[in-house]
Amino acid sequence: MRHNQVMKWDLFTSIVDQFKEFPQKIRHVTLCKDGEPLVNKRFPEMVRYLRDADIAERIITKSNGLLLNPELNTRIAECGLDNFGVSVKHVNPEKYEQITDVLPDYPRLVSNVADLYSKCKDTKIYVSFLDVGLSQEEKDKFYKDFQHISDYMAIEDLHGWSMSDAADFTLGQTPKVTPINRKVVCPLVMCSMVVNASGTVSLCGEDWAEKTVVGDLNTQSVKEVWEGVKMREFRMMHLEGRRNENEACGNCNYLETLPDNVDDHREEMIRKL
Numbered sequence: 001m002r003h004n005q006v007m008k009w010d011l012f013t014s015i016v017d018q019f020k021e022f023p024q025k026i027r028h029v030t031l032c033k034d035g036e037p038l039v040n041k042r043f044p045e046m047v048r049y050l051r052d053a054d055i056a057e058r059i060i061t062k063s064n065g066l067l068l069n070p071e072l073n074t075r076i077a078e079c080g081l082d083n084f085g086v087s088v089k090h091v092n093p094e095k096y097e098q099i100t101d102v103l104p105d106y107p108r109l110v111s112n113v114a115d116l117y118s119k120c121k122d123t124k125i126y127v128s129f130l131d132v133g134l135s136q137e138e139k140d141k142f143y144k145d146f147q148h149i150s151d152y153m154a155i156e157d158l159h160g161w162s163m164s165d166a167a168d169f170t171l172g173q174t175p176k177v178t179p180i181n182r183k184v185v186c187p188l189v190m191c192s193m194v195v196n197a198s199g200t201v202s203l204c205g206e207d208w209a210e211k212t213v214v215g216d217l218n219t220q221s222v223k224e225v226w227e228g229v230k231m232r233e234f235r236m237m238h239l240e241g242r243r244n245e246n247e248a249c250g251n252c253n254y255l256e257t258l259p260d261n262v263d264d265h266r267e268e269m270i271r272k273l
Helices: 009-021 043-053 070-078 093-100 106-119 136-146 222-226 229-239 263-272
Strands: 026-030 056-063 083-088 124-130 152-156 200-202
Touching: 009 043, 009 222, 043 056, 043 070, 070 106, 083 106, 106 124, 106 136, 124 136, 136 152, 222 229, 229 263
Parallel strands: 026 056, 056 083, 083 124, 124 152
Antiparallel strands: none
């Protein structure tokens, strides 16, 4: 399955090294996208390589936490991560299975998060819980189980991802979007890029179907893609109000949940592009 792909080490290190060509550090690198980052057995090494390369201000990741164990926790705690996020799907194992098709050992998950928290000195642990129609009792259990073994925590609202007509990531619920958040332009495509496990470059971390691909780092350099025609054309599509021309962007409501809004600067940005 594509979402279980693991990036080859040589490709990863080559990409990291190429970012040294830019005059400034990246604001942050997020080591996760569609799948579970800890499936990659060299994950701690990847973080350490990134940290030693000194190309990013922050390095973060988000995991479901099911693969955590004491030995791996020690390696994660020592690799140089700034933030390790744990996304808890449910506090009830049966309901967890309904959402994910995986029946977890929930007490083991809590124990492993506690172990990771006890070992981390410089890495902050963030535990989140998706509000899938939770009862107050379930919310209370979440806070009770994780409040003493995390640096911060939150119950997050569901939101739709790209191509919501193909896969409903809201689980039948209506995302909470206020009129003030309505946007023409997605701010993410203006300031970020996403390297998929295969080496292709997308412009959105929510693009699970890889419909926003603008380059391939197997045959191009990072700088060539960042300054390339395809990336410019994609950004112009958004700035000109034509994002519905792309399958991933057309009916995506993720941009509505973002605090940033560049709509008032569209004409200026078009001139600069």
